[in-house]
Amino acid sequence: MVRKCSVAGCNNTAGLHSFPADLKIRRQWLHALGLEDREFPPRAGVCKLHFTRDCFSNAMQVEMGFSSQLMLKSDAVPYANVTPPARTPRPQRRPGASTSSACIQLPLSRDVSCQTDPLETHTVGTQLSLKTLLPHFRSEGVQANVSCKDFGVGMSNADPLGLSSTPVKRPRLDLDEQLEDDALEHSSLEEALKGQDSTHDPASLDSSLKSADSSTPTHNSKKYIVYESCIMELFNVCPVCTRACDVRTQRLGTFLSVKQWCPRCTFTRHWNSQPVIGSVPSGNLHLSAAVYLSGASFILIEKVFKAMKLQLFRYETFQRHARAFIEPAVIHHWKATQDVNLQSLSQEEKVIVGGDMRADSPAHSAKYGSYATMDLRTNTVVDIQLVQSNEVGGSCHMEKEGLKRSLALLESRGINLDCIVTDRHPQVQKFLRERNITHYYDVWHMAKGISKKLEAISKQKDCEKLKKWMKSIINHIYWTAASSTSEPERIAKWTTILNHVRDVHTHEDPLYPKCEHVIRKTTDKSKWLQADTLAFYKLEKLLTKKRTLKDVAKLSPHHQTSSLEAFRAVILRFAPKNVVFPFIGMLCRLYLAAMHYNENVDRPLAETEEGVPLFKISFPKSRKEECRVKPQKTQPTFGYVADTMDLIFEKVFVNPVPYTDALLAIPVPEDLSP
Incomplete structure (x- = not known):
């Protein structure tokens, strides 16, 4: 009945x-x-x-x-x-809306x-407002019906937690699962997030990268550290009947999904701690990109996270993000900026470049050699070539190969070289001589070599006086290179140091007959060297050797490679020598170092509020307990990081095929050991 x-x-x-x-x-x-x-x-x-x-x-x-x-x-x-x-008055149904969709009726009284x-706000995690639950057009990219009884995203009314009709004994269920492999990341997460469809086309993800209520991209929005106890305070009690609810959490790296269900009044809610693009939580990808682009170490970041009990994904996930999205974006961004620099250089009549190689480890055990080519007029890195030792038959041949590749690139882009400044590498000297390219030597490298030999001689018996003249001799090298216009003039000025240390200031060479400094009488005659002493004999032998005179004749009169040495210090921040990287990983970190250096090379000097320049005191290791006063520059900028991050989320993730194809086109040499 x-x-x-x-x-x-x-x-x-x-x-x-x-x-x-x-x-x-x-x-x-x-x-x-x-x-x-x-x-x-x-x-x-x-x-x-x-x-x-x-x-x-x-x-x-x-x-x-x-x-x-x-x-x-x-x-x-x-x-x-x-x-x-x-x-209450029913809102007018929009055209095309389904007639079976329920509408939100806001009561006139409370x-x-x-x-x-009535709930009029939305949480940052869900990025939904009440208007989202009104009848609306369904996106073709998300093939799922959204019921008005869902307080979050992608919930069903029948059994939202996947539970049976029997109420769960415990009011809260924690599923602290680390789903890290490819199969779980692309299947289990999609089942947990029922609003996402496994057949979703990545090409239609542009709209999902922006929040529903703002035009700010997801990766540019603010993030906060939230404690688990604070999150669960929002879900332990049903907002309808104020009874205890069944709560289930699911974690994927830094991503947290919370499902709430009230057995008494069947209230349901589904909340995500971060947006999900495709099947990848945006926070996981964003953290991987931030670590990689800033030159940080994932191992150290993992230690920090463990110390704070912050949830983090595994190293395999970081590597997967790097291969699929980050490294293709870095290579594309560097190629784009490099094309602009090379196009600008091709319009100049004469270009002066400097070149230097940096090995990833000392001595002959180096695996990689990275050759950097820099425009010495603007101190901008224009090219980087990474050479592996087994490509050229040994680490001693890597510098020549890196220079050959760089010069081939510059010639292919129509750049007219005036000269090139490098160190005194014998293979480089011969290669540039055969190519009829004007070659100059960096003064600092020669001064460093002579200073080491002078220091060794000054420690010998009866040669202690040379220690007082070391600084003057090094200064004489720089003055000789900067004040001379021809090779014979450099040699003439260089050899006058042997007369100067004996208090003789007139010379037989007509190219430089007399010292330019003011001649003063000194009361301390003990500092001058005598021609018949052992100290003067060894000094003369060192400074007038055939190879020394040949190298002095080719000292650079204008630009030096000190900027390249500064760039090598930047590389240490992105690719330290105590860490082993794969070939593509090493190449990308070199590109990041070059982009960072080029962006901050022309930083202005820091000033006080009154406009007074600021200086700082440094104690270089080479000065040996002597201090130097250096101008202090403004804080560096990281615009290349923001640009690469936009490229990753807005283009590479949406359609990675053209970017990964460019990465795969890079020839990767075989490993050193099979």
């Missing part, structure tokens, strides 16, 4: 509420309905049409779609006549028993 309403003349069978067990309240119901005890059937009930809206404790939640069953207050009393339900206002 079908159960129906017990009020005379009402045959409604839906929304029945049984008579209360309390005798006093039952008599109030019978009196209000005009019934007597003898007319009271055993399975009697009263439908919801005989109650006013104030008789229900969750009327507002039902109207908003957060609950499906009305709950009577303990003191509610029905009426014999049918009470018309309070209604329910006293609820003690809360």
